[in-house]
Amino acid sequence: MEIRRFFVSRCDIADGAVTIRGDEFLHMTKVLRYRVGYKAVVCANDGVEHTCTVKEIGRDYVRLTIDCSKVVDKKGVSITLYAGLLKNNKLDFVIQKAVELGVDRIIPFTSANCAETKFSVDRANKIALEAAKQCGSAYLSRVDELISIDEMAAQLKNYDSVLFAYEGERKLKLSDALREGKHIALIVGPEGGFQPDEAENIINAGASSVTLGRRILRAETASIIFCALVLNGLGELD
Numbered sequence: 112m113e114i115r116r117f118f119v120s121r122c123d124i125a126d127g128a129v130t131i132r133g134d135e136f137l138h139m140t141k142v143l144r145y146r147v148g149y150k151a152v153v154c155a156n157d158g159v160e161h162t163c164t165v166k167e168i169g170r171d172y173v174r175l176t177i178d179c180s181k182v183v184d185k186k187g188v189s190i191t192l193y194a195g196l197l198k199n200n201k202l203d204f205v206i207q208k209a210v211e212l213g214v215d216r217i218i219p220f221t222s223a224n225c226a227e228t229k230f231s232v233d234r235a236n237k238i239a240l241e242a243a244k245q246c247g248s249a250y251l252s253r254v255d256e257l258i259s260i261d262e263m264a265a266q267l268k269n270y271d272s273v274l275f276a277y278e279g280e281r282k283l284k285l286s287d288a289l290r291e292g293k294h295i296a297l298i299v300g301p302e303g304g305f306q307p308d309e310a311e312n313i314i315n316a317g318a319s320s321v322t323l324g325r326r327i328l329r330a331e332t333a334s335i336i337f338c339a340l341v342l343n344g345l346g347e348l349d
Contacts, residue, residue: 114150114162115143116244118251121155124177129153129163131173139173151175154249158184184249188345189294191216191270193263194334195301198227203238205334210242210252212338213347217252222260224303230257260309263298264316270296275318276337278304278327285337288319289344297341299334 117135131139131153139145145165153161153175160183163175192214194205206217217239219230235254243251267273271292274285276299298318305313314320323333323340342348 112149114152115139116152116154116247118154118156118240118243121157124153124155124161127177128166129161129175129177131175132171136171136173140168145173150178153177154251156249156251158182158186158249160249186213186215186250186347188292188347189215190338190342190347191218191294191296192334192338193218193220193296193298195219195299195330196221196225196227196230196257197301197330201331202227202230202235205331206235206238206254207242208335209338210239210248211246212335212342213248213250214338214342215250215252216255218255218263218266219257220260220263221257222301222309223306225301226303227301232256261312264312267296267313267316267318270294270317272296273298273316273318274337274341275310275313275320276300276323276333277310277313277320279307279310280320280322283319283321285321285323285340286344288321289341291345295341295345297337299330299337302330 117131119131123130147165149165151163153163159180161180162178164178165173166176167174192209196219209217232254239252239254271294272290273296274288
């Protein structure tokens with residue numbers, strides 16, 4: 112049987128054993144039909160993979176013993192993507208690919224040009240979870256609740272560097288604006304881009320507006336390219 116990957120909290124790992132509960136328990140027992148003796152890889156969002164064996168299946172839990180553990184990924188930088196809410200569930204694609212690339216946190220926001228208003232944070236985090244499992248990540252990316260563009264601007268002071276992909280920027284290239292830091296935020300707007308006053312407020316809040324080139328990119332394409340270029344420039348895709 113294929114060895115599958117599961118995520119738990121760090122408090123679920125103790126004394127050489129792992130306890131899986133909640134949605135991961137249901138997925139393991141009801142969907143994948145795990146039995147005693149089956150193998151699994153368990154991660155607790157700390158870059159460590161634990162290869163485990165199922166020892167006990169209870170009514171609402173699975174207990175596994177840890178066979179071996181290894182550090183598989185050490186992050187030098189934490190990336191947060193602020194993504195404008197997109198129509199027709201296109202944000203699902205952005206979340207999936209951002210997680211695969213190694214983005215730590217995704218925060219959707221609304222602005223004047225957003226054509227969509229509906230967003231489910233629970234559904235978004237399920238997409239993030241499945242993407243983390245699919246790409247073999249030892250980290251679980253988080254998707255936050257939907258916020259307004261003004262709330263986003265107020266949060267930018269919490270980052271070492273903020274890069275803003277703005278369609279109105281013609282001069283500053285990403286390569287010239289990129290600088291090292293432990294906590295970096297990236298901002299990409301919705302399909303209609305940003306209103307001039309919105310862009311001004313974001314820049315005044317401390318963001319550096321950059322161009323992604325002369326071509327007009329779809330919002331979802333811009334998000335993925337932006338993340339990939341930044342992570343590659345910081346050496347996080349090596």
